[in-house]
Amino acid sequence: MKKLLLISMVCFLLVITSACGNGNGAFQDKKTITIGMNNYTENIAYTYVWKHILEDRGYKVRTVFLEKAGVWVGTANDDIDISFAPWLPTTDAPFYKKYKDQVNIEDPWLKNARLGFAVPAYMKDVNTTEDLAKVASDVDNKVIGIDPGSSINGLAEQALKDYNLKSYTLVKSSEAAMLSELRKAYDAKKPIVVTMWNPHWAFADFDIKYLKDPKNSFGDPDNIYTMTSKEFKKTNPQVIKWMNNAQMNDKLISPLLSQVEKSSNPEEAAQEWVKKHKKLVDSWTKD
Incomplete structure (x- = not known):
């Protein structure tokens, strides 16, 4: 009986701990967040920035390298939670047309790309x-x-x-x-x-x-967006709020891209950027 009571108390404490989170807003769930990324420097850099931001706030983050099509398919199928890859309205228009009802396009994190x-x-x-x-x-x-x-x-x-x-x-x-x-x-x-x-x-x-493009074959400048799965939007509104708060510009991202490209460890380079811009990052994740 005492053993059963002890087991019950341990289970109760585990449930409470899981539900309460870490006090930094990461209280919705404790699952691993999967971020789909492609092999372009700006996407690698920004993905690793958010990997460190989220890990610092108690989340486990898994990154998965995929081609652009795979990122859209994975997000549409709820296998990918987040991606920072969509260029819209022009570049990724075919993917958007096909998957727009199966994904959520949040706010742009960089404009005029x-x-x-x-x-x-x-x-x-x-x-x-x-x-x-x-x-x-x-x-x-x-x-x-x-x-x-x-x-x-x-x-x-x-x-x-x-x-x-x-x-x-x-x-x-x-x-x-x-x-x-x-x-x-x-x-x-x-x-x-x-x-x-x-x-x-x-x-x-x-x-x-x-080269000038008078026929506008490449379209007008795009914005680069945060995209999430339908399920992730339901279960992690706090994370989505943080990401929608985030705005990059050429002045902020240029040194980040240079650091990531020249580093033998792009993830560490992004982590250094996060540390250097702590005040900015904290403003993104303010509850």
Whole structure:
């Protein structure tokens, strides 16, 4: 009887402890939060920022690397709780159209994110997308893109059609491979065309420029949003409130991206950023 009573008291205390949380607002549940991330520097950096913010407030956080399509599918299926990957209204429009009723799009965490074709500034006679026609042979009729299935690749292919650049091929690789090609060409002062977006640390490391897009093939600048699963929105309103409080801008994110890119441990680099910006982070998570 005493043993049964003791077991009951222990179970009761465990339930109470689980329900009460840690006093920092993380009282809804104690499950692991799964954040879906893709392999782009701005997404890696911001995901790790929030990983540390949430862990500091008593949550367990698991990060999962996926391609952009996988992030949307996983969130729609409640396998992913949060992602900071959606670029809207243009870049991820196909995904939004398909999954908009199965996910929640919260507030943007960064506004006026742009993408397009970019070239080194030393290509002085190439300033608009139409100008690519006259340098096709100089760049081996190639535009260096990123991951197959990425939204920017689809827009780049459409741009090549819109501007009748039939001789060009979009090389589908990865962000890392694209940047490697850019660095090799840049160091040798050779012409190159790449797909690019901002925020991106490349604008700090290379003197590159966007090509004007008078036909607006890449669309107007996007905002980058927080996306959550339907289930997560029901069970974690406090976390969503914190994330909707958060706003980044070029001044804040540029040094973060540079630190993450140059670090051998991107997660530690993001953690250092969180420590350095404690006052800002605390304002995001104020109850």
